[in-house]
Amino acid sequence: MLRQTTRLAALLLASAAPFALAAQEAATETDEPAAEIVTPDETDAPDATEVEEEAATEEEATEAETEEDAPEEPADDEAGETDEGEEETEAQARAPAPQPEVGTDWPFYGGGPGATRYSPLDQITRENVAQLERAFVYHTEDLPEGTAEGKYSPEVTPLKVGDDLLMCSAMNILISVDAATGEENWRYDPGVPNDAIPYGASCRGVSLYTNPDAAEGDPCATRVIEGTLDAKLVAVDAETGAPCEDFGENGTVDLWQDIGERVPGWYAVTAPPTVVRGVVVTGAQVKDGQAEEAPSGVIRGFDAVTGELAWAWDLGAPEANRNGPPEGEVYTRGTPNMWTAGVADEELGYVYLPMGNSSVDYYGSNRSEAENEYATSLVALDATTGEEVWHFQTVRRDVWDYDLGSQASLVDWQGTPAVILPSKQGDIYILNRETGEPLTPVGELTGLPKGEIEPNYISDTQPISEWHTLRKEPLEPKDAWGFSPLDQLWCRIQFHRANYQGFYTPPSSDKPWIQYPGYNGGSDWGSVAVDTERGIIVANYNDIPNYNRLVPREEVEGVPIYEQGERGSGPEGAADPQIGAPYGISVNAGWRNGATGMPCVRPPFGGIRAIDLETGETLWDVPLGTARRNGPFGIPSFLPWKIGTPNNGGSVVTASGLIFIAAATDNLFRAIDIETGETLWSDVLPAGGQANPITYEVDGRQYVLVTAMGHHFMETPVGDEVIAYALPESD
Amino acid sequence: MSAHGFSASESHSRARPNWGVKVIGIICLLLGLVLLAGGVWLIVLGGTWYYALAGLGLAISGAMLIANNIMGVWVYALTWLGTMIWAWFEVGDDWWAQVPRMVAPTLLFIIVLLCLPALYRARSTPRPTL
Numbered sequence: 078m079l080r081q082t083t084r085l086a087a088l089l090l091a092s093a094a095p096f097a098l099a100a101q102e103a104a105t106e107t108d109e110p111a112a113e114i115v116t117p118d119e120t121d122a123p124d125a126t127e128v129e130e131e132a133a134t135e136e137e138a139t140e141a142e143t144e145e146d147a148p149e150e151p152a153d154d155e156a157g158e159t160d161e162g163e164e165e166t167e168a169q170a171r172a173p174a175p176q177p178e179v180g181t182d183w184p185f186y187g188g189g190p191g192a193t194r195y196s197p198l199d200q201i202t203r204e205n206v207a208q209l210e211r212a213f214v215y216h217t218e219d220l221p222e223g224t225a226e227g228k229y230s231p232e233v234t235p236l237k238v239g240d241d242l243l244m245c246s247a248m249n250i251l252i253s254v255d256a257a258t259g260e261e262n263w264r265y266d267p268g269v270p271n272d273a274i275p276y277g278a279s280c281r282g283v284s285l286y287t288n289p290d291a292a293e294g295d296p297c298a299t300r301v302i303e304g305t306l307d308a309k310l311v312a313v314d315a316e317t318g319a320p321c322e323d324f325g326e327n328g329t330v331d332l333w334q335d336i337g338e339r340v341p342g343w344y345a346v347t348a349p350p351t352v353v354r355g356v357v358v359t360g361a362q363v364k365d366g367q368a369e370e371a372p373s374g375v376i377r378g379f380d381a382v383t384g385e386l387a388w389a390w391d392l393g394a395p396e397a398n399r400n401g402p403p404e405g406e407v408y409t410r411g412t413p414n415m416w417t418a419g420v421a422d423e424e425l426g427y428v429y430l431p432m433g434n435s436s437v438d439y440y441g442s443n444r445s446e447a448e449n450e451y452a453t454s455l456v457a458l459d460a461t462t463g464e465e466v467w468h469f470q471t472v473r474r475d476v477w478d479y480d481l482g483s484q485a486s487l488v489d490w491q492g493t494p495a496v497i498l499p500s501k502q503g504d505i506y507i508l509n510r511e512t513g514e515p516l517t518p519v520g521e522l523t524g525l526p527k528g529e530i531e532p533n534y535i536s537d538t539q540p541i542s543e544w545h546t547l548r549k550e551p552l553e554p555k556d557a558w559g560f561s562p563l564d565q566l567w568c569r570i571q572f573h574r575a576n577y578q579g580f581y582t583p584p585s586s587d588k589p590w591i592q593y594p595g596y597n598g599g600s601d602w603g604s605v606a607v608d609t610e611r612g613i614i615v616a617n618y619n620d621i622p623n624y625n626r627l628v629p630r631e632e633v634e635g636v637p638i639y640e641q642g643e644r645g646s647g648p649e650g651a652a653d654p655q656i657g658a659p660y661g662i663s664v665n666a667g668w669r670n671g672a673t674g675m676p677c678v679r680p681p682f683g684g685i686r687a688i689d690l691e692t693g694e695t696l697w698d699v700p701l702g703t704a705r706r707n708g709p710f711g712i713p714s715f716l717p718w719k720i721g722t723p724n725n726g727g728s729v730v731t732a733s734g735l736i737f738i739a740a741a742t743d744n745l746f747r748a749i750d751i752e753t754g755e756t757l758w759s760d761v762l763p764a765g766g767q768a769n770p771i772t773y774e775v776d777g778r779q780y781v782l783v784t785a786m787g788h789h790f791m792e793t794p795v796g797d798e799v800i801a802y803a804l805p806e807s808d
Numbered sequence: 809m810s811a812h813g814f815s816a817s818e819s820h821s822r823a824r825p826n827w828g829v830k831v832i833g834i835i836c837l838l839l840g841l842v843l844l845a846g847g848v849w850l851i852v853l854g855g856t857w858y859y860a861l862a863g864l865g866l867a868i869s870g871a872m873l874i875a876n877n878i879m880g881v882w883v884y885a886l887t888w889l890g891t892m893i894w895a896w897f898e899v900g901d902d903w904w905a906q907v908p909r910m911v912a913p914t915l916l917f918i919i920v921l922l923c924l925p926a927l928y929r930a931r932s933t934p935r936p937t938l
Contacts, residue, residue, distance in 0.1 A: 681904075
């Protein structure tokens with residue numbers, strides 16, 4: 078039925094455009110179970126463990142989890158010197174370095190070191206924001222060519238340090254631009270080929286590292302570091318763009334090392350690495366849905382100066398592979414990966430890693446115990462040793478592709494150093510940064526349906542945040558939507574034909590099932606912004622179901638990426654093969670009507686809300702995005718009214734009480750009053766604004782900047798613009 | 809639903825058949841039958857009866873319009889009224905949710921009402937043929 082829909086769509090629709098639902102980007106990337114660790118019958122055992130753990134609720138969970146991994150214990154000590162971690166490299170010896178603060182500069186992907194996306198700047202105010210005008214528009218000139226057509230989703234957020242903006246383009250060209258004029262200082266093209274594009278060509282950002290041992294003016298004293306789609310770490314001099322000769326081989330470290338056979342597009346870095354205690358920490362996106370025997374989700378730390386491997390955290394063999402796998406072997410294949418951005422506490426020396434699910438997202442019986450333990454968890458590693466400190470799991474036995482996509486944020490919460498973790502299910506958790514213990518109440522759903530596909534694997538309990546969730550009430554038949562009774566009726570028929578038992582309805586194959594929220598629900602890679610002064614979390618979110626079906630092996634048409642001759646030649650809309658599992662997976666992301674391209678459920682499809690950081694209460698909640706670019710058959714309706722579109726990309730909050738955000742599929746960049754949720758100003762972008770904005774200051778003038786580069790999954794127009802706004806010069 | 813271009817021909821004063829009304833009638837009949845068929849399917853699946861009933865009303869209205877019967881307009885009016893009441897009952901003042909429920913049926917209602925002059929003329933003009 079799904080397939081019918083898909084075909085119908087192909088026939089009737091030229092291009093189902095604008096009602097773009099969603100962010101798969103975020104959602105899509107995963108990993109898989111490592112073939113080696115797959116023990117056929119782990120089903121029961123792990124279940125028991127997990128249930129116990131979580132049953133013990135909040136704090137217990139973390140502890141129990143940690144225990145399981147016997148080798149490590151919650152290391153609280155600052156330097157992370159556990160007894161066993163001794164054999165680590167010199168990175169360990171590194172002391173915490175002073176971290177640059179956000180304000181005049183935007184030195185980290187998430188603003189300040191804690192990734193709160195909050196800026197103390199206040200020149201642009203609620204009163205004068207309406208006067209904002211474009212200060213400059215810079216073009217990266219990186220636009221899709223050839224086989225890259227239709228695959229661009231740059232999602233780029235620049236850094237600003239000193240006088241410069243530092244960024245990457247969709248295909249990983251590193252660029253420095255004058256932050257006041259938009260003039261290019263330099264660029265360095267690492268030459269990423271089109272066939273390296275995994276799901277989409279994304280480079281969310283870059284990271285900086287200043288070598289404490291280098292004198293000012295030394296080459297690469299401060300370096301820009303990025304991970305590329307063809308899985309390299311690249312370091313160049315922040316001043317000149319020249320590759321750092323001391324880093325790896327002439328500025329490049331090959332991340333395919335010890336991963337296994339090189340299959341372009343299967344293993345790619347799309348997020349900025351996290352630098353902590355002189356160690357560059359990165360995961361990678363492993364393309365979803367291909368095979369259980371997928372590249373490892375290993376997390377690796379490299380010396381920020383030399384590019385040498387400092388440690389590896391292979392969740393399938395954490396001890397054995399800490400310094401890399403033995404000669405001739407590879408990191409445990411198929412393990413959950415981290416495709417999004419981590420965040421680090423330089424003082425503690427910990428790095429917080431939001432892990433995704435295994436690569437075969439929708440079938441779990443073959444997964445190893447270690448996969449079950451760590452999938453869809455926030456993992457804290459001691460970045461000096463690579464040892465796990467704690468982890469906190471948000472989904473037990475994830476068969477919904479609920480990867481953690483949001484970068485976590487570090488705050489002090491009621492006097493405790495804390496980490497804020499939003500999820501795709503919409504739950505917002507606040508955890509103790511040192512121990513992983515929840516500081517806010519974590520509840521327990523019980524008696525959840527187990528389905529018929531793998532009832533022994535599916536967990537009938539799940540944790541939820543009782544402090545705050547962005548999730549809405551379950552769907553009802555009357556939520557079916559369209560532009561006329563006819564297409565609405567079709568959606569309503571589909572509703573009744575599907576399996577739907579509310580939140581966490583398990584996968585099915587005889588009938589489709591409705592997954593709500595879908596994998597692009599809740600908070601994604603745009604994450605949340607936290608106004609630490611006012612005590613407000615600003616969260617934009619999606620509210621979108623998926624309509625899925627497990628496809629029996631014999632019906633699966635798609636071939637895995639390693640068998641595709643030409644990249645991207647897999648049939649559009651065909652099921653992902655999930656080789657190794659008995660089923661492929663067909664996902665109708667956003668549950669769209671095949672005939673019209675419109676969503677099958679009523680709007681809003683996304684919103685933005687303010688949450689009281691003390692109490693978790695909603696202060697206001699409004700739809701985000703107007704209907705101007707959306708309509709049936711992909712025809713823009715030009716309706717100026719707020720409908721609440723799907724949105725991906727986060728916000729920035731300023732001390733003056735403004736929220737800046739693009740994200741929605743209406744291609745508007747807007748300023749919202751943090752007190753009321755009212756939109757005070759907006760500008761039409763030349764392309765989709767699916768990226769996190771930033772704000773900074775040069776010579777006393779505050780700028781707000783966003784990249785408008787479009788997004789294939791969100792079906793917004795592609796562009797190459799970097800647009801800075803400021804108040805008119807007062808002379 | 810997006811039928812346009814009927815209104816021009818609808819009221820030719822010549823004593824010819826009302827092609828405009830016929831076309832509108834055919835559209836209503838076809839839409840009604842599709843809605844009826846889908847609506848019956850929905851009932852079988854355990855869903856609401858609304859679509860089948862609305863489809864039935866629309867189909868009857870269409871058949872009458874094709875036959876130049878002014879009752880077709882009133883049958884549609886009744887269907888439309890029922891639709892509005894049902895729509896309000898289901899989702900109230902959630903106006904985005906009302907879009908598929910109210911907009912197209914109302915546009916169609918306006919179009920059907922446009923048939924009235926031609927149908928009145930047809931009634932007052934002795935037409936030996938039928």
